[in-house]
Amino acid sequence: MPKLTKGNSMFGAGASPGIMSCIAGRLLCDTFLCSRDLLKEVSYSLTQLAKNQLHKDRKEIAPQDIPSMFQKLESLIELIECAQQDAWLSLELMFHLSVIPLTHQLTKLSGNLWGKTLQGARAQRVEYLLLHAFHEQKYINPDKTSAHANEAKDQRLPKRRIDAGSADRNAEEFGGDDAKLETDHVKGKKGPAYAGGLVLEPKRGLYDKYILLLDFNSLYPSIIQEYNICFTTVEKTTDGSIPHLPSFKEIGVLPKLLRDLVERRKRVKQMMKNAPRIKLQQHDIHQQALKLTANSMYGCLGFSNSRFYAKPLAELITLQGREILQRTVDLVQNNLNLEVIYGDTDSIMIHTGLDDIEKAKSIAVKVTQEVNKKYQCLVIDLDGLYKRMLLLKKKKYAAIKVQFRNDIPYEVIERKGLDMVRRDWSLISKEIGDFCLNQILSGGSCDDVVESIHGALVKVREEMKNGEIQLEKYVITKTLTKQPEAYPDGKNQPHVQVALRMKQNGSCTGFSPGDTIPYVICCEQGTSSAGSSGMAQRARHPDELKDNGKWIIDIDYYLSQQIHPVVSRLCASIQGTSPERLADCLGLDSTKFQRRPNYAADVDHSSLLLGSVDDCERYEGCEPLVISCPSCSSSFDCPVVVTSFCGSTDDETVSPAREKPERNFWQSLRCPRCPIDGDMGRVSPAMIANQVKRQADHFLSLYYRNTMTCDDETCNYTTRGLNLRASGDFERGSVCPNYPHCNGHLLKKYTEADLYKQLSYFCHVLDTEKCLQKLNMEASARMSLETSLSRIRPVVQMAASVVSKMRDRCAFGWINLSDLVVAV
DNA sequence: ACCAGGAGCGC
DNA sequence: AGGCGCTCCTGGT
Numbered sequence: 001m002p003k004l005t006k007g008n009s010m011f012g013a014g015a016s017p018g019i020m021s022c023i024a025g026r027l028l029c030d031t032f033l034c035s036r037d038l039l040k041e042v043s044y045s046l047t048q049l050a051k052n053q054l055h056k057d058r059k060e061i062a063p064q065d066i067p068s069m070f071q072k073l074e075s076l077i078e079l080i081e082c083a084q085q086d087a088w089l090s091l092e093l094m095f096h097l098s099v100i101p102l103t104h105q106l107t108k109l110s111g112n113l114w115g116k117t118l119q120g121a122r123a124q125r126v127e128y129l130l131l132h133a134f135h136e137q138k139y140i141n142p143d144k145t146s147a148h149a150n151e152a153k154d155q156r157l158p159k160r161r162i163d164a165g166s167a168d169r170n171a172e173e174f175g176g177d178d179a180k181l182e183t184d185h186v187k188g189k190k191g192p193a194y195a196g197g198l199v200l201e202p203k204r205g206l207y208d209k210y211i212l213l214l215d216f217n218s219l220y221p222s223i224i225q226e227y228n229i230c231f232t233t234v235e236k237t238t239d240g241s242i243p244h245l246p247s248f249k250e251i252g253v254l255p256k257l258l259r260d261l262v263e264r265r266k267r268v269k270q271m272m273k274n275a276p277r278i279k280l281q282q283h284d285i286h287q288q289a290l291k292l293t294a295n296s297m298y299g300c301l302g303f304s305n306s307r308f309y310a311k312p313l314a315e316l317i318t319l320q321g322r323e324i325l326q327r328t329v330d331l332v333q334n335n336l337n338l339e340v341i342y343g344d345t346d347s348i349m350i351h352t353g354l355d356d357i358e359k360a361k362s363i364a365v366k367v368t369q370e371v372n373k374k375y376q377c378l379v380i381d382l383d384g385l386y387k388r389m390l391l392l393k394k395k396k397y398a399a400i401k402v403q404f405r406n407d408i409p410y411e412v413i414e415r416k417g418l419d420m421v422r423r424d425w426s427l428i429s430k431e432i433g434d435f436c437l438n439q440i441l442s443g444g445s446c447d448d449v450v451e452s453i454h455g456a457l458v459k460v461r462e463e464m465k466n467g468e469i470q471l472e473k474y475v476i477t478k479t480l481t482k483q484p485e486a487y488p489d490g491k492n493q494p495h496v497q498v499a500l501r502m503k504q505n506g507s508c509t510g511f512s513p514g515d516t517i518p519y520v521i522c523c524e525q526g527t528s529s530a531g532s533s534g535m536a537q538r539a540r541h542p543d544e545l546k547d548n549g550k551w552i553i554d555i556d557y558y559l560s561q562q563i564h565p566v567v568s569r570l571c572a573s574i575q576g577t578s579p580e581r582l583a584d585c586l587g588l589d590s591t592k593f594q595r596r597p598n599y600a601a602d603v604d605h606s607s608l609l610l611g612s613v614d615d616c617e618r619y620e621g622c623e624p625l626v627i628s629c630p631s632c633s634s635s636f637d638c639p640v641v642v643t644s645f646c647g648s649t650d651d652e653t654v655s656p657a658r659e660k661p662e663r664n665f666w667q668s669l670r671c672p673r674c675p676i677d678g679d680m681g682r683v684s685p686a687m688i689a690n691q692v693k694r695q696a697d698h699f700l701s702l703y704y705r706n707t708m709t710c711d712d713e714t715c716n717y718t719t720r721g722l723n724l725r726a727s728g729d730f731e732r733g734s735v736c737p738n739y740p741h742c743n744g745h746l747l748k749k750y751t752e753a754d755l756y757k758q759l760s761y762f763c764h765v766l767d768t769e770k771c772l773q774k775l776n777m778e779a780s781a782r783m784s785l786e787t788s789l790s791r792i793r794p795v796v797q798m799a800a801s802v803v804s805k806m807r808d809r810c811a812f813g814w815i816n817l818s819d820l821v822v823a824v
Numbered sequence: 825a826c827c828a829g830g831a832g833c834g835c
Numbered sequence: 836a837g838g839c840g841c842t843c844c845t846g847g848t
Contacts, residue, residue, distance in 0.1 A: 123837055190829085196839030197835060219835090220838095299837030306837070314838070345835045345840085394841055395834045417833055417842080424831070424844090479831075489829095492846060535845090565843090827848085834840080 029100070029118050031093045037120060038097050042423035043477055043516050050089045053096055058089060062543075063508055098285055105289035109261075126300040127307050129293065133257045139232075144307045193304065194315040197345030198322040200329065202391050205573045206440060207341070207351060210360035211399065213384035214367060215347035216324070218291070220298040221258045223320045226377040229313060230254040242315045258294055265290040321345065324378065328371055336367060342391055347383070349391075357402065357409075360385060387411065388441050392418070392572060400441050413441065419566045423516075428473040429562040432460060436570050450576040457567065457585035464555045474520045474553055475542055476562075480513050494519050494539030502541060518542055521558070522551040559586045564593070622761040623699075627691055629671035631680040636662045636672055640765050641796065645788045666792055689799035692762060696803050699758045702750045759803055766800040768793050 002018030015028060035044050041052060050058045059082050061069070069075040094100065103117040112121070112128035131141050216222065223229065227245050230252025234243045246252075251259075268287045275283055300306045302314035325343060332338050332350060339351040350367065352360045364382040371380045389399035396417040402409050419425050420433040435456055439449045463469055478495040484503070490496040495517035502508050511517070519539040540551050564586055568579040580590040628635035644666040662672050674681025768789045 121836085126837075192839050194839080199835085199840060215835095296837065301837085302839080303837040318839080347835080396842075419843090422832060422843095481830080489846075493830095561844095569843095825848100827846105829845090831842105831844085833842085835838105 027115055027118060029094055031090045031097075031099070033120060034097055034099045034118075035093065038099075045516075046086060046089055046093075049093055054089065054092055056089065056092075058085065064506065098281070101282065101285045102289060105286050106293065109289060109293050122296055123300050123303055123306055125293070126297055129257070129297070130254075130308050133253055137253055139253070142307060194302070194311055194318065195322075196318050198325050198343075199345065199394050200325075200340070200343040200348075202342040202394055202397070203339075203351075204391050204393070207386075207389045207391065208443065210352045210354050210357060211341070211386035211389050212350040212352060212360060212364045212367070212382060213347060213386065214350065214364065214371075214380050215383045217379050217381055218262075218295060219321055219324070219346035219378075220317055221262070221294045222375075222378045223317050223324070224298070225255045225258050225262075226375060227320060228252050228255050229316060229320075231308075231310065231313070234313060234316065236312065242319055243312050245316070245320075254297070258297070261290050261294045265294075327374075328380065331370060331374075332367060336370060338363070338367070342397070344395065349386075349389075357385065357387075384414070386414075388443060390437070390440055390570070390573075392569060398437055398441065413438070419569065423477050425566065426474050426476045426520075426558065426562050428460070428464075428469060428558065429566045431473070432456065432563050433566040433570060436567050440570065440574060446574070446576050450574065453567070453571065453577065454581070454585045457563070457582060460563070461559060461586050464553075464558065471520070471542055471545060471553070474558060475518045476520065477516050477518050480511055480515050480517060482513055484511055492534060492536050494521070494536045497536050498539050498541050507541075507543070520545065521554045521561075523554040523557075525550055525552050556588075560588050560592075564588065568593070619757065619761040619764065622758050623695075625692065625695065625762055625765050627665070627671075627683065627688065629674060629681055629683070631682075632671060632674050634671065634673045636665070638662070638765055639665055641666055641768055641789070641792060645792075669795065685795045685798055688796065689802055692766070692799040693802050696759060696762060699750075699754075703754070762803045766796045766803065768796065768800075 002021045003016065004018050004022070015030070020028070031049075032044055032046075035041070035049055035053075039049075039053070041048060047058045047060055050056045061079065061082055066079065069079045099118070103114060106125060107114045107117045110117075110125040110129040111132045112125050116124055134141055228248060228251060229246065231254070233246035233248040233250075233252040235246065237243050265287055268283050268290065272280060272283045272287070298314065298317060300308060301310045301317070303309060304311075325346065325348070328348060329340050329343060332340055332348065339353070340348050341351045342349040350363070352363055354360045354363075361382070364385075368380050368382060372378075384399070385402045386399035387402050389397060391397045398413065398415040398418055401412045401414045403412055404410075415421050415437070418433070418437070420430045420437070425433075436453050439452050442449065444452075460469075476494075478493075480495060480499060484490065484496050484499040487493055487496045490500070498519045499511045499515075499517050503510050518541065520542055521535060522538050522540045522545065535557070538551075538554060538557075545551055545553070560583075564579070564583055568582050571577050571579075571582065579593040583590040583593045624637035626635050627638045639662050644664060665672060669683050670676075671681030671683065
């Protein structure tokens, strides 16, 4: 009798040999594995799949509840019905994904075993495809070699860069007599074995003119055909360098195979045009299978355990890919005078600067014609027309894509690589992120967008504090890659901790690699989140909170670690806000959110409260608060209130307040240049308030003057954003008028962030409360300082409240001119 | 302030 | 039991 175990449980995959032997002769379709292959979901639980794919609800039963359900007839029947429903759902899922027809086609194409195709086995499919192809041409195929043939190669450093030098590879590279058999890239090796695709540095920002997305159809298969790359055509090199392109005239086996696949696909697609409805889906699956097969060949050339492993060929292919992309960029920029803003491996994005979709399309036609002239097999094509786009980083962007159905345009939001599309963020942060993205792409004015984002943050914080957010929205999902016990640093991994505890208390039987673990970050009731224990120790399964009041959601964690970073990244190139201000809206200490080093090369040099704890740095670049004497009409820089009193010496260099005589201004409230005695030089609270307000007004008008400068230093174009619509709009998208001679963008010279920082500095100068809290001093010193400050407080109160009101207005993204008429 | 290691994406 | 390129997070030093 075979052992009916769960399977080897590696990634929860497949059935054990025991089970397989019981169903010998039958096909096993594991819908879990199929779904993981064919779909992109945050979780592949049957519940989740049924909901998202089949739009059906599945009743969940906890494993520990099952025994008790046998006790009563009704609950037993319920259990049976649930089991039955699960079976039907699995079956329905299989049909929904067309698993059977698709794997059937794939198997027919490659000539392997259907059962293996159902298990995934992509490498094996290609192996059989090539075995058949070479056999047909009367070649003798290479033997399959074991994976650890060349174990003695660990002299190579792990993670070493592939471009660091290829000289050290001579000995091992072609030591054997057959390049096809090299097993260089042994299992377990981490670093890449060769260079891959080219990724262009994106020109970050928000674009509101049409963007063209052009890409080469099936780049790597096309390269193989274009340059006749094959085992039979490429000359081997002896020094480990990348081989040259073949001059061989006769078509190689791989190119021929691919050509056949492409032609068959063309024929099938042709047939689809006049096919009866019932045949349509069948053809479509056939067509998909042909494409999948063609595209998976390259991957297996670079797979070190493959029978047809051929690093030189894979390297040659990717090298051609990089050169083709670079040539295309050069052609588009230099010959066609268009701006390429991004590109990845086989695609380029072109900023047309046009509002007219038809004109944009005609540019696409022109570009594709020019590029396609140069190649026989390779074809570049228009793949997307973006009305607006937010380009954040390499492989991270979102856009409003305009598509057509029967010539009727409609818009779809496409999101690539952003936090929201990743499974390892909580739903609440994804929802907020989605909201912000929609706002940013909405086309509304900058002020409106910033206002609504800030408003949403304030609102969500309120809701979180009031406990109005469902528990589900806090759930974070992560995948186990090992057995939970097998993690060396399991103490630090929240999902590992949760899995271990669940197994311990018997709420489940255990976990396998590949399982996804849901958890929420909590804190013990009554303690603050900043408590000593690490985050992993505070992770709990959502169910652990439902019947236990001891652990509650750690709101601070979610505000600062889940919501803030997500929103902050989305807004990185949006003028009018900053990480600090977003933190303010979330009620976080804004000084803790300094610009991270990896944002250093970012567009926004004009920023912001670079919240280093050091005030000197934080307010770097701010203009001093100037007080002018009513009597002698001389003026001086106003010192910081607290600094004058506690006499701290270490900020002698605080930029705006460095002159000595002024240091004791706050003690005497007199002009330092006037005679000590007499009534001359007395400065009244109203005067201070008036002067503060006047200077704040000055910076405000500087902001409203809206001077714009090109961000390309060599260009220096400067203008005023006269156009009102444009002035409220996202400046990042407006290309320098010197274009195409300059590829820069216009930026506000004095941004809202600058204004905010300046006003914050004024607040800081006049502050009599917050600074005090930050100072660590003895109780006696604190007392005397308190006394001094309480004397000053009424004097500065008026000025401080005027400027702090303005600052707060600014902080929420709308500056209301009417508020500036303040009675003094 | 760096580095290593892992997830998880994009292509 | 395809590949590489690129953020990000986390913990450790």
